[in-house]
Amino acid sequence: MAKASYHFKRAALTTAAMLCVILGAAGIFLPVLPTTPFLILATILSFNASPRLRNKLLKHPVFGSAIRRYLRERAITRKTLKTALITLWLSICVSILITQQLALTALLLTVALLVSIYLLKLKRIG
Structure with missing residues (x-):
């Protein structure tokens, strides 16, 4: 088994x-x-x-x-960090505009904020 x-x-x-x-x-x-x-x-x-x-x-x-x-x-290049944050927030904003639901908007913003915090805590190189 x-x-x-x-x-x-x-x-x-x-x-x-x-x-x-x-x-x-x-x-x-x-x-x-x-x-x-x-x-x-x-x-x-x-x-x-x-x-x-x-x-x-x-x-x-x-x-x-x-x-x-x-x-x-646990490191990320500055260029990758910048690209990740821009892409993250642009896609979240587009998703919010498309859905226009308060609960989903709150969830999307929470996820984006937590991911942003995680990315910003990574060691940066380059």
Whole structure:
């Protein structure tokens, strides 16, 4: 029974990691969807579940260094921070204008504020 549970957990984590990779890839083309955070999450999810996927992400020519830097130092470049905050708040504002619901607006602003605080607490380099 434990072996089946392990295989299910591994499959679920690998599936979640692949979903994050797909969302991260979509973020390259969609300005309101962030790329790097999804790839970092995919790396974390795949850490034990899929070493092959993890290694591909860590060695990626474009995103690998940002992922490694975040995992090793919890650091972000100033350019990445600026881009993340601008994209975050623009997408939140657009979402608020589209929905125009008070409860959803409060939720979106709360999430954006918490994400902003988290990003601003990261060590900055460059």
